Amino acid sequence: MGHYKTIQIGxxxxxxxxxxxxxxxxxxxxxxxxxxxxxxxxxxxxIRDVNKSRDIEIQPSLITTDGNDVxxxxxxxxxxxxxxxxxxxxxxxxxxxxxxxxxxTANKELLAKHGDTLMAxxxxxxxxxxxxxxxxxxxxxxxxxxxYLSANRIFAIQGILNxxxxxILTQMDEMDQSFSSALSxxxxxxxxxxxxxxxxxxxxxxxxxxxxxNIAFPIYSSIQQVQREGITxxxxxxxxxxxxxxxxxxxxxxxxxxxxxxxxxxxxxxLPRSHSLASVRDVFNAVTxxxxxxxxxxxxxxxxxxxxxxxxxxxDLVETLRTPKPQARRQQxxxxxxxxxxxxxxxxxxxxxxxxxxxxxxxxxILRDQIPSDIWQEVIWHxxxxxxxxxxxxxxxxxxxxxxxxxSENGFTCAxxxxxxxxxxx
Amino acid sequence: MGHYKTIQIGxxxxxxxxxxxxxxxxxxxxxxxxxxxxxxxxxxxxIRDVNKSRDIEIQPSLITTDGNDVxxxxxxxxxxxxxxxxxxxxxxxxxxxxxxxxxxTANKELLAKHGDTLMAxxxxxxxxxxxxxxxxxxxxxxxxxxxYLSANRIFAIQGILNxxxxxILTQMDEMDQSFSSALSxxxxxxxxxxxxxxxxxxxxxxxxxxxxxNIAFPIYSSIQQVQREGITxxxxxxxxxxxxxxxxxxxxxxxxxxxxxxxxxxxxxxLPRSHSLASVRDVFNAVTxxxxxxxxxxxxxxxxxxxxxxxxxxxDLVETLRTPKPQARRQQxxxxxxxxxxxxxxxxxxxxxxxxxxxxxxxxxILRDQIPSDIWQEVIWHxxxxxxxxxxxxxxxxxxxxxxxxxSENGFTCAxxxxxxxxxxx
Numbered sequence: 001m002g003h004y005k006t007i008q009i010g011x012x013x014x015x016x017x018x019x020x021x022x023x024x025x026x027x028x029x030x031x032x033x034x035x036x037x038x039x040x041x042x043x044x045x046x047i048r049d050v051n052k053s054r055d056i057e058i059q060p061s062l063i064t065t066d067g068n069d070v071x072x073x074x075x076x077x078x079x080x081x082x083x084x085x086x087x088x089x090x091x092x093x094x095x096x097x098x099x100x101x102x103x104x105t106a107n108k109e110l111l112a113k114h115g116d117t118l119m120a121x122x123x124x125x126x127x128x129x130x131x132x133x134x135x136x137x138x139x140x141x142x143x144x145x146x147x148y149l150s151a152n153r154i155f156a157i158q159g160i161l162n163x164x165x166x167x168i169l170t171q172m173d174e175m176d177q178s179f180s181s182a183l184s185x186x187x188x189x190x191x192x193x194x195x196x197x198x199x200x201x202x203x204x205x206x207x208x209x210x211x212x213x214n215i216a217f218p219i220y221s222s223i224q225q226v227q228r229e230g231i232t233x234x235x236x237x238x239x240x241x242x243x244x245x246x247x248x249x250x251x252x253x254x255x256x257x258x259x260x261x262x263x264x265x266x267x268x269x270x271l272p273r274s275h276s277l278a279s280v281r282d283v284f285n286a287v288t289x290x291x292x293x294x295x296x297x298x299x300x301x302x303x304x305x306x307x308x309x310x311x312x313x314x315x316d317l318v319e320t321l322r323t324p325k326p327q328a329r330r331q332q333x334x335x336x337x338x339x340x341x342x343x344x345x346x347x348x349x350x351x352x353x354x355x356x357x358x359x360x361x362x363x364x365x366i367l368r369d370q371i372p373s374d375i376w377q378e379v380i381w382h383x384x385x386x387x388x389x390x391x392x393x394x395x396x397x398x399x400x401x402x403x404x405x406x407x408s409e410n411g412f413t414c415a416x417x418x419x420x421x422x423x424x425x426x
Numbered sequence: 427m428g429h430y431k432t433i434q435i436g437x438x439x440x441x442x443x444x445x446x447x448x449x450x451x452x453x454x455x456x457x458x459x460x461x462x463x464x465x466x467x468x469x470x471x472x473i474r475d476v477n478k479s480r481d482i483e484i485q486p487s488l489i490t491t492d493g494n495d496v497x498x499x500x501x502x503x504x505x506x507x508x509x510x511x512x513x514x515x516x517x518x519x520x521x522x523x524x525x526x527x528x529x530x531t532a533n534k535e536l537l538a539k540h541g542d543t544l545m546a547x548x549x550x551x552x553x554x555x556x557x558x559x560x561x562x563x564x565x566x567x568x569x570x571x572x573x574y575l576s577a578n579r580i581f582a583i584q585g586i587l588n589x590x591x592x593x594i595l596t597q598m599d600e601m602d603q604s605f606s607s608a609l610s611x612x613x614x615x616x617x618x619x620x621x622x623x624x625x626x627x628x629x630x631x632x633x634x635x636x637x638x639x640n641i642a643f644p645i646y647s648s649i650q651q652v653q654r655e656g657i658t659x660x661x662x663x664x665x666x667x668x669x670x671x672x673x674x675x676x677x678x679x680x681x682x683x684x685x686x687x688x689x690x691x692x693x694x695x696x697l698p699r700s701h702s703l704a705s706v707r708d709v710f711n712a713v714t715x716x717x718x719x720x721x722x723x724x725x726x727x728x729x730x731x732x733x734x735x736x737x738x739x740x741x742d743l744v745e746t747l748r749t750p751k752p753q754a755r756r757q758q759x760x761x762x763x764x765x766x767x768x769x770x771x772x773x774x775x776x777x778x779x780x781x782x783x784x785x786x787x788x789x790x791x792i793l794r795d796q797i798p799s800d801i802w803q804e805v806i807w808h809x810x811x812x813x814x815x816x817x818x819x820x821x822x823x824x825x826x827x828x829x830x831x832x833x834s835e836n837g838f839t840c841a842x843x844x845x846x847x848x849x850x851x852x
Contacts, residue, residue, distance in 0.1 A: 276705050293734075
């Protein structure tokens with residue numbers, strides 16, 4: 001392969017994704033070289049623990065525990081950051097960019113919090129900052145939004161952005177597991193961290209939504225603008241009720257742009273089983289982009305894991321080798337407006353789970369006159385659970401937040417509120 | 427906009443897609459110019475009928491009924507062909523390529539039959555031949571397979587490639603229409619041609635599958651290699667049976683590559699409702715690409731229509747303006763092997779509909795001992811319809827073709843055979 005130019009790369013991190021990158025570079029050397037005219041070689045790799053066993057062979061001389069050895073190496077022209085977290089990733093990426101090295105990163109938290117600064121720096125330095133692997137695993141959604149749909153104006157993005165939550169909700173739906181037992185299964189399989197907060201409380205999905213919104217819309221929005229809710233309140237009772245309504249519960253990220261205003265929400269929703277996102281199971285992710293010419297485009301793929309994420313990193317690498325010049329940046333207006341709560345005043349369908357001590361008689365029979373029924377436009381469906389004094393309702397209503405406040409003043413605790421997209425099967 | 431370079435383009439055809447292209451060029455001039463640095467202007471347009479009314483304003487002086495006026499115009503550097511059919515499209519595109527003009531085409535029949543020659547010519551002339559609009563409407567599947575997934579090896583492609591058939595099957599499923607009544611509805615809405623053969627007999631899907639196989643796999647396969655079956659045999663009885671089995675019927679194109687062998691089939695299949703392609707409704711298309719690093723990626727979008735297809739044309743135009751140099755062609759081996767019938771010898775689940783006069787007694791009661799049951803590994807489910815002497819079976823079997831031959835020798839006509847993907851809901 002003497003006619004290929006050798007390109008030295010540096011790796012920051014050699015965990016699951018880093019290992020996948022090294023493996024795929026080896027296994028798919030031939031198509032990569034044919035497409036780019038380059039032979040890619042790993043020159044240095046930053047690791048945290050030298051004693052940790054890895055399922056790849058790597059020369060001890062390539063390994064370092066000091067990230068500066070990677071970014072400062074003059075022979076390295078491309079740095080791949082797959083270590084995660086804010087520091088030292090931020091400082092190392094900044095150094096690499098200042099040394100005019102291209103950077104490929106999978107770091108969603110860093111991009112969501114400091115992407116604006118890093119992208120501006122990369123542009124200033126004339127190098128590429130690529131981050132396909134930060135959102136949607138192997139789904140080429142960043143490429144689609146940033147590079148492909150350039151003759152379209154995107155006005156909304158919606159999707160299942162967190163594979164861990166989707167796995168947990170799938171287990172609850174299909175295996176009748178409780179939230180905590182589904183979480184344990186996910187942890188045992190390596191789909192969830194020992195500390196699952198970032199996934200199950202929706203932070204991870206919020207980072208990804210923020211990254212997508214900032215490349216899709218002409219206005220900059222900060223991560224603080226995302227209204228976020230996780231899946232920890234979902235119970236087996238809710239899942240059973242969703243089934244009865246011909247629906248599933250999914251954690252959905254939704255970004256919308258209209259007339260200079262960006263709305264960003266992450267939270268659980270009920271979707272009828274015929275909805276295109278309802279059949280997205282397990283750790284799969286899915287994103288629907290709505291644009292003015294093409295209409296709705298949906299992309300589904302594995303949202304995490306060694307190889308899908310490595311695929312995103314390597315496709316970014318191929319793109320960087322083919323086109324090292326950064327693309328024109330879309331002009332964005334800095335949004336200094338106070339974050340506004342998404343208005344939920346229009347008529348929508350909601351699933352509600354209420355708790356009340358006053359709804360059953362002493363024998364545990366439901367007291368129908370105690371179910372709040374006259375404040376809605378329509379009560380489509382309702383059920384109750386004696387043992388826990390819970391009532392679940394599917395209602396059509398305007399101004400849901402005012403209604404919840406009213407219920408609370410009248411002795412009902414609203415334990416869960418889920419928007420219902422589409423038509424219920426009752 | 428004086429700092430943009432003006433690019434003159436020529437249009438061959440000003441029907442639905444051509445009109446969409448002109449409209450979108452106007453409405454999205456700003457993002458297109460920002461991304462490319464060019465101002466795109468339509469210089470000439472070939473039309474068939476000067477008297478036909480169109481819902482766009484176009485200067486009479488730009489219009490011609492002679493395609494040579496478009497391709498020979500020295501100021502035109504990009505020709506967009508949206509007229510369809512083999513001739514005169516083939517001659518006009520060949521002329522344009524010989525004059526070193528870039529060509530963007532939506533012509534699936536031409537590409538499936540002569541794509542090999544045209545792509546070689548474009549490469550020889552150093553110009554681009556783009557054809558995103560030929561497959562999957564607005565879904566960027568050609569871009570994904572040809573440009574994006576370049577560090578992956580693709581081994582299978584499967585999808586819903588014909589919007590007309592998908593609309594008809596959706597109507598039959600959801601509105602309990604017969605095939606012919608659903609076809610009439612599709613024709614009334616402009617989703618099906620007056621002569622629907624190309625759609626309902628699977629030719630259109632076969633063209634698209636052949637185009638995708640030829641850009642995805644390292645071996646060339648001709649359109650003759652596609653085993654094709656349409657949807658005209660599907661009856662309301664089949665749809666009702668699918669419902670009972672928790673499934674839907676979809677026209678699926680499937681292409682697989684293994685060890686130098688390409689298998690191409692287009693035909694109806696039963697999919698459980700939980701299958702990711704089952705929720706693809708109406709005129710939507712969907713394609714799943716299976717590749718070695720990324721795993722399965724599914725793309726869903728509108729498969730036809732003025733704007734989605736125009737979007738594909740315009741994204742090709744933007745790409746051509748950004749990168750006028752053709753990409754390296756993937757090396758392909760010419761396949762001179764005789765087309766082989768896909769082997770169906772392994773154990774699979776099939777839905778069968780049989781006709782027999784001997785299966786009911788004179789009162790119309792089903793004679794259970796007449797239902798062929800001992801030739802299968804398992805009869806999972808069966809039903810019958812007295813009025814028409816039809817039996818429907820869901821069986822697990824090896825070597826389905828031998829079993830059908832056996833049935834035929836024993837007085838049963840096999841009216842329909844559908845592979846069943848996944849696990850039936852019985």
